Amino acid sequence: MRSNARRNRERILEVALEALAADAGASINSIAKEAGVGIATLYRHFPTREALVLEVYRLDVRQVADAAERLLAEKPPLEAFEAWALRLSKYAMTKHGLGDALSEAARGHAAKMDDHEAYVPVIGALGLLLRACEDAGVVRPGIDPDDVLLAMTGLFRMNPRSRWQPQAKRLIDLLVRGLVPPATA
Amino acid sequence: MRSNARRNRERILEVALEALAADAGASINSIAKEAGVGIATLYRHFPTREALVLEVYRLDVRQVADAAERLLAEKPPLEAFEAWALRLSKYAMTKHGLGDALSEAARGHAAKMDDHEAYVPVIGALGLLLRACEDAGVVRPGIDPDDVLLAMTGLFRMNPRSRWQPQAKRLIDLLVRGLVPPATA
DNA sequence: ACCTGAACACCGTTCAAGT
DNA sequence: ACCTGAACACCGTTCAAGT
Numbered sequence: 001m002r003s004n005a006r007r008n009r010e011r012i013l014e015v016a017l018e019a020l021a022a023d024a025g026a027s028i029n030s031i032a033k034e035a036g037v038g039i040a041t042l043y044r045h046f047p048t049r050e051a052l053v054l055e056v057y058r059l060d061v062r063q064v065a066d067a068a069e070r071l072l073a074e075k076p077p078l079e080a081f082e083a084w085a086l087r088l089s090k091y092a093m094t095k096h097g098l099g100d101a102l103s104e105a106a107r108g109h110a111a112k113m114d115d116h117e118a119y120v121p122v123i124g125a126l127g128l129l130l131r132a133c134e135d136a137g138v139v140r141p142g143i144d145p146d147d148v149l150l151a152m153t154g155l156f157r158m159n160p161r162s163r164w165q166p167q168a169k170r171l172i173d174l175l176v177r178g179l180v181p182p183a184t185a
Numbered sequence: 186m187r188s189n190a191r192r193n194r195e196r197i198l199e200v201a202l203e204a205l206a207a208d209a210g211a212s213i214n215s216i217a218k219e220a221g222v223g224i225a226t227l228y229r230h231f232p233t234r235e236a237l238v239l240e241v242y243r244l245d246v247r248q249v250a251d252a253a254e255r256l257l258a259e260k261p262p263l264e265a266f267e268a269w270a271l272r273l274s275k276y277a278m279t280k281h282g283l284g285d286a287l288s289e290a291a292r293g294h295a296a297k298m299d300d301h302e303a304y305v306p307v308i309g310a311l312g313l314l315l316r317a318c319e320d321a322g323v324v325r326p327g328i329d330p331d332d333v334l335l336a337m338t339g340l341f342r343m344n345p346r347s348r349w350q351p352q353a354k355r356l357i358d359l360l361v362r363g364l365v366p367p368a369t370a
Numbered sequence: 371a372c373c374t375g376a377a378c379a380c381c382g383t384t385c386a387a388g389t
Numbered sequence: 390a391c392c393t394g395a396a397c398a399c400c401g402t403t404c405a406a407g408t
Binding site for chain 3: 390391392393394395396397398399400401402403404405406407408
């Protein structure tokens with residue numbers, strides 16, 4: 001019986017991933033129906049729409065957060081920051097709904113506890129990158145990761161159907177110029 | 186008869202302004218009901234929800250756009266830009282729904298023509314401010330107003346129930362530092 | 371324990387019917 | 390010309406009933 005429940009849960013996540021990729025506004029009901037489970041079964045596993053979306057993208061968020069460490073090992077810290085920011089916006093453009101979740105998380109984690117699942121790893125990675133840049137003297141000291149995440153909001157809310165990459169790069173460049181110490185620029 | 190239609194239109198806008206201030210997600214149906222008109226009457230005047238919201242805030246958007254010119258007459262251009270940005274975020278925090286409209290407009294005006302009503306005056310004011318800063322040599326030449334608007338997205342999506350002013354000021358400071366030419370900083 | 375789907379209270383939008 | 394409100398196809402969520 002319990003294995004049945006677990007299979008349902010996994011089936012829901014599977015369908016949700018595909019459905020959200022196809023349509024950012026895919027409904028809970030339609031996901032349940034396509035997964036072949038009752039609506040209430042979905043609710044048993046995921047009490048709110050946001051919980052489902054966050055769980056669907058949990059692995060992706062973890063991956064991108066973990067990428068920060070790897071990028072720092074490969075490149076100078078400022079380049080690592082730029083590469084990471086571009087990577088994060090890439091995820092937000094591809095995986096529908098993730099952009100909104102990140103944007104919501106950037107709104108200030110005081111807003112809702114639900115955000116924490118997306119917020120914690122992302123702000124952690126961002127803190128890591130900023131700390132490394134600060135230690136290398138390429139970013140002004142005392143920058144709040146929350147402020148930087150808020151400044152990145154635009155990266156999560158671009159039009160996925162446009163050619164967003166050039167604009168993302170320009171926004172990241174603008175951001176980096178703001179972070180760099182006046183003297184070193 | 187036609188005067189009756191005009192009165193209905195004004196009554197709808199009146200009620201909508203109040204309803205949106207009280208609840209950002211106030212429904213079209215509830216606004217029509219409270220205005221004492223049929224649902225289809227509201228649709229006759231405003232074909233989509235966005236059209237109604239934009240029309241409600243049209244005056245506000247005009248006002249804030251016009252403020253750019255006045256601020257430029259009063260202050261040095263860079264200070265005028267800062268003051269204007271803060272003023273715009275103040276509007277976005279107060280008038281519910283305006284923040285989303287501005288955020289949508291910043292998404293790139295290619296997305297929807299509907300945005301134009303909010304987009305045109307705002308990007309015009311922003312262009313004016315940037316041009317003045319550029320002429321004074323306090324902002325790098327060739328900055329695209331669209332890029333700056335996108336970088337400002339975070340200002341429109343803060344939590345209105347939090348103490349957002351300090352964070353807005355820090356974001357604006359970060360943005361300005363990115364706009365300033367390296368040598369002058 | 372876990373699942374089901376009808377049912378509830380909404381939403382935006384349309385349309386036949388009124389004056 | 391302009392207005393009306395029932396009706397449609399949805400939405401998220403709940404809950405009594407099943408196994």
